[in-house]
Amino acid sequence: MAEGDRWPPIHDFEGLVDYIRQLATADDLGSRFWSLADLRDDRLPQPCHGDILELPASVPVIADDGVPALTDEREHWLVVGNSCDSDRAIEEVEWTQVVPLAVLGTANEVGKERLSQLKQYDAFRGFYVPPWPGGDELHRLGSFLQPVTLHRGAVGTHARIVARMQTHAWVLLHACLIRFYARGDGRHD
Numbered sequence: 001m002a003e004g005d006r007w008p009p010i011h012d013f014e015g016l017v018d019y020i021r022q023l024a025t026a027d028d029l030g031s032r033f034w035s036l037a038d039l040r041d042d043r044l045p046q047p048c049h050g051d052i053l054e055l056p057a058s059v060p061v062i063a064d065d066g067v068p069a070l071t072d073e074r075e076h077w078l079v080v081g082n083s084c085d086s087d088r089a090i091e092e093v094e095w096t097q098v099v100p101l102a103v104l105g106t107a108n109e110v111g112k113e114r115l116s117q118l119k120q121y122d123a124f125r126g127f128y129v130p131p132w133p134g135g136d137e138l139h140r141l142g143s144f145l146q147p148v149t150l151h152r153g154a155v156g157t158h159a160r161i162v163a164r165m166q167t168h169a170w171v172l173l174h175a176c177l178i179r180f181y182a183r184g185d186g187r188h189d
Contacts, residue, residue, distance in 0.1 A: 011182050016175060023172040024121040032168040034132045046086035047096060047155050050170045051079040052132060055159035059100050059146050074100040076162070077150070078129060078142040080177065090152050098150045101129055101140040110139050124183065127176050132163035144180045 026032065047053060055077055058070035081096030104110050110118070118128040118139070129140040155161065165173065 006184055008184055011178060013179075013183065016179055020121050020172065020175045020179065023168065023175060024119060026168065029119075029168065029172075030130065032166050033130060034169070035164040035166050036133060037164060046152060047079045047081070047098075047150075047159075047161055048083040048086055048164065049079055049081065050165035050173050051161050052101070052129070052135075052163035053077045053079060053098060053150075053155065053159045054162045055150075055154070060148060061146070072100070072102075074102070076101040076140065077148070077159075078127065078173075080142075080144075080147065080173075081150075086152070094151055094153070095149050096152055097147050099127075099142045099144060099147055101142050104139045104141055106137050107139065115139065121172065121176055124180055127173060135162060144177070 023029070054075060056073060056075050057077075058073045061069055061071055063069040077098040078101055079096060079098050081098070085093040085096060104114075104118075107115060118141070119130075121128060123141070125144050127142040127144065129142055131137050131139060150159075
């Protein structure tokens with residue numbers, strides 16, 4: 001590759017986009033998105049990739065002046081840290097990653113056209129999260145641009161798992177994360 005050329009994605013971009021489209025347009029995606037398992041069960045104490053956590057907290061950032069700051073408080077978070085770390089002792093792997101979920105509103109507030117766009121999972125920097133069973137009727141968007149490190153010990157004491165994805169939705173989340181992280185670099189555009 002010549003110096004100054006755009007660095008390519010490290011995956012088959014068109015294949016991945018097609019795969020996301022197939023997952024997102026499955027006729028039964030809505031019924032295959034959330035698990036109906038009882039998340040109050042003590043056998044599910046650690047968060048897994050794709051879980052929704054309820055934890056009222058602000059998003060920690062380094063602000064434009066270079067100083068740590070807290071921004072918008074969020075009620076819910078999407079776990080993007082690897083599930084296999086949850087199987088390890090907390091002394092071995094203390095941390096996981098989460099991204100904040102911004103509330104978009106109810107279906108009527110979001111609008112039929114916008115909701116249809118979100119359900120196509122075309123957004124590179126975020127992940128559409130539909131309402132989950134037993135929760136409110138709000139639609140949300142997880143921001144891949146604001147990852148936050150969460151101590152695993154906070155789950156159970158300060159946070160609780162309120163929703164867990166089924167395999168189909170979990171694969172869709174992975175595909176969207178790969179598209180986000182492994183897309184073309186663009187540093188020389």
